[in-house]
Amino acid sequence: MLTPAQRRILSALVKCNGNVAQAASLKGVTKQYVYEVIKKLREKGVTFHAEPIYSALGLELILCIRERAAPLKNKDYIIWNAELLHFACGVRELCIYAFPSENVNMLIGDLYAQCVNIHRLYDMHQSAGEASLHHFMDILKTSNNENHSIDQSTKHRIDKIDILIINELMKDFFTPLRKIAEKTGISENTISYHYRMHVKNIVRFRYHCPISRWLFFLNFSRLESLYNVLLKGAFVNYVFKVKEKDEIFTILDLSTDELSQLIKALLQASKGLEVKVIGTLNYQSILRKPLPVSKFINGAWIV
Known part of the structure; x- marks a missing residue:
């Protein structure tokens, strides 16, 4: 379903936790190219979402x-x-x-x-x-056989605004903060502050590709x-x-x-x-x- 070029950009986005500029630098392409790949992937039914560090x-x-x-x-x-x-x-x-x-x-x-x-x-x-x-x-x-680090974190002090932001990002990783502010009725400054101080470091970039066949478990x-x-x-x-x-x-x-x-x-x-x-x-x-x-x-x- 995905071309090798699209797979490379998707891999870079995972490695760079959804940071488009870093993914572009990693693969030696422009930010515009990465955005174009994201657009084409969306047209194929691929979705992008956040996964929090639950701990x-x-x-x-x-x-x-x-x-x-x-x-x-x-x-x-x-x-x-x-x-x-x-x-x-x-x-x-x-x-x-x-x-x-x-x-x-x-x-x-x-x-x-x-x-x-x-x-x-x-x-x-x-x-x-x-x-x-x-x-x-x-x-x-x-x-x-290098060791793999596990994403673990001590419990953070969070509030309901943080949970609301995380839930919106779990629907779409690239949701603009202004849209979250509009949907929740909370000021954009407050949403931006909570994202920067509480949310940004505890969410990971994830994706979902539509696959029609059954996969092995x-x-x-x-x-x-x-x-x-x-x-x-x-x-x-x-x-x-x-x-x-x-x-x-x-x-x-x-x-x-x-x-x-x-x-x-x-x-x-x-x-x-x-x-x-x-x-x-x-x-x-x-x-x-x-x-x-x-x-x-x-x-x-x-x-």
């Missing part, structure tokens, strides 16, 4: 695979979900909660009976990689330092890093034959690696949801 908001991410018919617990805190064809259990729902950190054990207890899997996450990432599967194989052979454990290498693949969609374990879940845009090649190469590169192909995910079913503003009262999240 900075006092929230912790929980991944669960649940029965679709089961009643949802604390559904206001679900920020991402999709339809999953689980090879062992049939059709299930993959959900990501961003839940108040101090109440996470309560949520896990509530979900335990209806979920196939429940995992606390460090974060959810998108690949900034440009490497095709063939190129990735070469990278894998020569990799020095896998679990890697004992991954060791191959995690950073995996993020270099253009075929890597989302990566969910499990907390306190050397384990990830990932969504890969590969054919069955390509997936087999990748797994074989990864197993050769890391002898202790364990791989589970859990199922296929309906990429068109992915829903991203805003933060529950109504649950943020007097500087704290309520349950």
Whole structure:
């Protein structure tokens, strides 16, 4: 769907956290060229949105695979979900909660009976990689297995204005602050101040490409330092890093034959690696949801 040139600019935008000037400099092109690529990507249905560093908001991410018919617990805190064809259990729902950190054990207890899997996450990432599967194989052979840094932050002092700004940027990363001011009825000076002082450093640039086919959903454990290498693949969609374990879940845009090649190469590169192909995910079913503003009262999240 994306041309190699468009993929390079998209990768640069991820690496530069949506800063057009820095992305242009990184790739040796003009800002106008980057804006033209963004326009063409939008015409293809690609959307751009912000993803906050949830720990900075006092929230912790929980991944669960649940029965679709089961009643949802604390559904206001679900920020991402999709339809999953689980090879062992049939059709299930993959959900990501961003839940108040101090109440996470309560949520896990509530979900335990209806979920196939429940995992606390460090974060959810998108690949900034440009490497095709063939190129990735070469990278894998020569990799020095450098470590990957995880976006973690201590809890920031935030208020409802900050949450409102983040939610608008979660819809469109490039939303002008003046439009947020107009929509919220808050002065542009106030919005600008909150963005610069509280929001700018705790949001990351993300994108969503419309993909009509089902993608593979896998679990890697004992991954060791191959995690950073995996993020270099253009075929890597989302990566969910499990907390306190050397384990990830990932969504890969590969054919069955390509997936087999990748797994074989990864197993050769890391002898202790364990791989589970859990199922296929309906990429068109992915829903991203805003933060529950109504649950943020007097500087704290309520349950």
